[in-house]
Amino acid sequence: MAHVVFFPHAGGAATFFAPFAPCFPEGFDLSAVQYPGRQERFGEPFVTTIEGLADRILPSCRRYAAAPVPLVLFGHSMGATVAFETAVRLEREGPAAPCRLVVSGRSAPSVPRESRVHLGTDREILDHIIEMGGTDAEVVRNPDLIDMVMPAIRNDYRAVELYRPREHTLVGLPVLCLTGDRDRWVAHEGAAAWKDHTTADFRLRAFPGGHFFLAEHREAVARLVADWAVSADGCPPRGAGG
DSSP: OEEEEEEOOTTOOGGGGGGGGGGSOTTEEEEEOOOTTSGGGTTSOOOOSHHHHHHHHHHHHHHHHTSSSOEEEEEETHHHHHHHHHHHHHHHTOOSSOEEEEEESOOOTTSOOOOOGGGSOHHHHHHHHHHHTOSOHHHHHOHHHHHHHHHHHHHHHHHHHSOOOOTTOOBSSOEEEEEETTOTTSOHHHHHGGGGGBSSOEEEEEESSSTTGGGGOHHHHHHHHHHHHHSSSSOOOTTTTO
16 A cells, blocks of 8 residues: 655664554555664664765665555654655656655754754763653663664764755655654744645644654554555645644
């Protein structure tokens, strides 16, 4: 029915999205991007820019876009920006299949950012991630795990904080923006500004919760995305998902 490709958050891994798989209807194919430098790609060098990540991911998405089913690029937090840049590149090539973009937990590229978390100490960066709700307590308590994951986290924070989109970058894909209603790092206005980056349909859905709201609403998020992916115009039902 559709192929969904997930793009993880800063410091995140493809396994973050594994619990979403049982929530999608039968017939959906799901993939998740594994950025270099973590888990089974631990020995590979980091990609230091958002644009570089999109360039590396494009060939795989190009193959998916050649299939006769819709392709949905779904990115959370930093992953939303990577998914957006991937969509920009994919659209230039004129994909054969209908493509759609889901951006979650991230302000639009046009919204100015002054964050410089990547310049802080390891402890400051880790405290920031804990505050956002994106790190398990097991990692916090285990110095060996912290030493393993901190280089990837710092690299990702640097990439997303130094990212500057080209002015007036647009896609012609329908865009669905998901946000948490108590996310301190993504204001409603910042999420709504994604509408300025598409010439197609735009919808915004707010869920109860903070920055990692989607982990608390997997079934509702999957249902919303699945319905939207197979709809004729890329428009999810109004009021669906929260």
